[in-house]
Amino acid sequence: MKALLVHRLSPDLSGVELAEVAMPERRAGEVLVRIRAASLNFPDLLMTRGLYQAKPELPFVAGLELAGEVIAADPDGPFRPLDRVMGGNKTGAFAEYASLPPTALRPIPDGLDFVTAAALGAAYGTAWTALVEQGGLKAGQWVLVHGASGGVGLAACDLAKALGAKVIAASGSPEKLGALAAACQPDAVLLAQGRFREAVAEITGGELCDLVFDPVGGDIFDESTRCVAFGGKLLVIGFAGGRIAEISTNIPLIKGFAIVGVRAGEYARRFPERGQAIREAVNAMAAAGRLHPHIDRVLPLERWHEAFAAMDRREIVGKVVLVP
Numbered sequence: 675m676k677a678l679l680v681h682r683l684s685p686d687l688s689g690v691e692l693a694e695v696a697m698p699e700r701r702a703g704e705v706l707v708r709i710r711a712a713s714l715n716f717p718d719l720l721m722t723r724g725l726y727q728a729k730p731e732l733p734f735v736a737g738l739e740l741a742g743e744v745i746a747a748d749p750d751g752p753f754r755p756l757d758r759v760m761g762g763n764k765t766g767a768f769a770e771y772a773s774l775p776p777t778a779l780r781p782i783p784d785g786l787d788f789v790t791a792a793a794l795g796a797a798y799g800t801a802w803t804a805l806v807e808q809g810g811l812k813a814g815q816w817v818l819v820h821g822a823s824g825g826v827g828l829a830a831c832d833l834a835k836a837l838g839a840k841v842i843a844a845s846g847s848p849e850k851l852g853a854l855a856a857a858c859q860p861d862a863v864l865l866a867q868g869r870f871r872e873a874v875a876e877i878t879g880g881e882l883c884d885l886v887f888d889p890v891g892g893d894i895f896d897e898s899t900r901c902v903a904f905g906g907k908l909l910v911i912g913f914a915g916g917r918i919a920e921i922s923t924n925i926p927l928i929k930g931f932a933i934v935g936v937r938a939g940e941y942a943r944r945f946p947e948r949g950q951a952i953r954e955a956v957n958a959m960a961a962a963g964r965l966h967p968h969i970d971r972v973l974p975l976e977r978w979h980e981a982f983a984a985m986d987r988r989e990i991v992g993k994v995v996l997v998p
């Protein structure tokens with residue numbers, strides 16, 4: 675089968691190639707899936723460079739999120755051949771087939787196609803874990819979302835709007851603000867460059883934000899410490915900007931806010947019942963048409979380089995999906 679193989683860590687994708695590899699062997703208990711769609715997530719890019727916390731042994735097949743149909747499964751397990759499933763492990767999604775434990779998969783809700791299903795789980799699961807589970811989001815609250823044009827950021831905007839929050843969608847890319855406003859219809863868009871606290875104060879009528887969702891870090895985190903309301907939460911999601919910020923602890927004390935670290939995947943592993951509840955809540959909202967995953971483009975797996983390079987250049991609004 676064809677698979678996107680990382681055979682060497684490289685800063686420029688030179689250690690990645692589309693290769694012909696052996697079909698995965700289904701071990702007892704596993705589910706063999708024919709992959710119909712796989713979405714690109716920032717950690718996929720980081721893993722080609724060895725810069726993600728998970729460092730799979732080389733060579734490995736890239737791709738952490740897929741949707742497809744079951745080819746073979748244990749007769750006493752939860753899945754049957756032809757079941758439509760979504761999910762994934764840390765690797766293996768950018769291929770024609772994958773063999774996964776059943777815990778890494780769940781049924782695709784009725785009405786959702788493979789492309790949408792592949793784009794839903796990681797982004798909205800992260801958004802839900804951060805905003806609802808750890809952030810305690812309530813309708814009417816102000817939420818500032820950074821990296822809002824990204825997969826996780828746009829999902830956070832969409833979810834927060836669907837749950838009745840007031841959303842400021844913030845992007846560091848001026849050319850993406852128009853597309854961003856159209857994609858998630860926030861209450862305001864914000865160009866997150868330099869000092870943006872005064873703009874946030876103006877938008878919120880001086881209230882500042884109950885929740886700040888930050889997948890970017892660095893200067894964005896630093897300025898965001900000035901945008902959180904007393905009693906609010908600054909949710910640390912990631913460091914797409916490249917710099918991990920540091921903070922003096924007197925700042926959250928004086929300003930009365932909490933800094934909350936979010937690891938959505940680990941949260942679901944440590945608290946499996948909560949993880950299950952989060953996945954079900956996201957899928958139920960998607961099935962009811964209350965969530966609108968934004969697919970920037972769908973490309974054949976052969977054009978993987980274009981997808982990875984576009985993510986690296988920050989060109990994507992929402993998600994890119996690769997179809998094998």
Ligand SMILES: NC(=O)c1ccc[n+]([C@@H]2O[C@H](COP(=O)([O-])OP(=O)(O)OC[C@H]3O[C@@H](n4cnc5c(N)ncnc54)[C@H](OP(=O)(O)O)[C@@H]3O)[C@@H](O)[C@H]2O)c1
Nearest residue numbers: 716821823824825826845846847889912913914915937938
């Ligand atoms: N904590 C968790 O559980 C969890 C789960 C999933 C992902 N993450 C993390 O969340 C972050 C975003 O992931 P994603 O899949 O949404 O990625 P993505 O689709 O590439 O979005 C990242 C966004 O960050 C912004 N950004 C700002 N500076 C950037 C830079 N120097 N390089 C690239 N992007 C930059 C860009 O938005 P603008 O141009 O609009 O500013 C970009 O669209 C990553 O750090 C990822 O590791 C964390």
